Amino acid sequence: MLVSKVLAKVKAHFSDQEGSHDWFHIERVWKMSLLLHQKEGGDKELIELCALLHDISDHKYNGGDFLKGGQVAKEWILACGGSLAIANRVAEVIPGISYKGAEVTEVRLPIEGVIVRDADRLDAIGAIGIARAFAYGGSRKRPLYNPNIKPVMHASKEAYLNSKTHTVNHFYEKLLLLKTLLLTNTAKEIANDRHVFMESFLDQFYKEWNVEH
Secondary structure, rough: OHHHHHHHHHHHHOOOOOOHHHHHHHHHHHHHHHHHHHHHHHHHHHHHHHHHHHOOOOOOOOOOOHHHHHHHHHHOOOOOOOOHHHHHHHHHHHHHHOEEEEEEEEOOOHHHHEEEHHHHHOOOOOOHHHHHHHHHHHHHHOOOOOOOOOOOOOOHHHHOOOOOOHHHHHHHHHHHHHHOOOOOOOOHHHHHHHHHHHEEEEHHHHHHOOOOO
């Protein structure tokens, strides 16, 4: 089965990746995508393949190539015995999944891509989203917070990618915006509690940062 072959290959590839974008992140996105599929429909095989391969060559790790992920996903599917037709469909979806900046226009995706993008964004908010944000920030040697550096609503994917900031800014530049960018009704419902949790976390963070009683 194609999905099983791709899953095994992806799991091995991400076994030593840092915690914000490791195999467990991909597994959660895959499982959430299947949950959304149950309510929202779409081609199950395409959804699973896109979920499993959505970070296969993430621009944050490959030197800033925003299209390479789709190309690598296509190569992997063909190597696992998939048809050219399904490989091309996955390759078209993958580049449109990742968030690229607050003021960057979102690309239109088929329902399968929308489901995976929503699932990926749900994993970027709530308790796990907070943990992932600080894990990624630590991997890039970013400070937790610097009150002198304000958030920026990036107008281009390049500006967002190359931003040098602190992790708390990431909440305002991405995480707190994601709830309004979700497109499926199921994802919107799931996002509510996670969004509130992030707001509560920030309130507590500032109290402790400012040494308030």
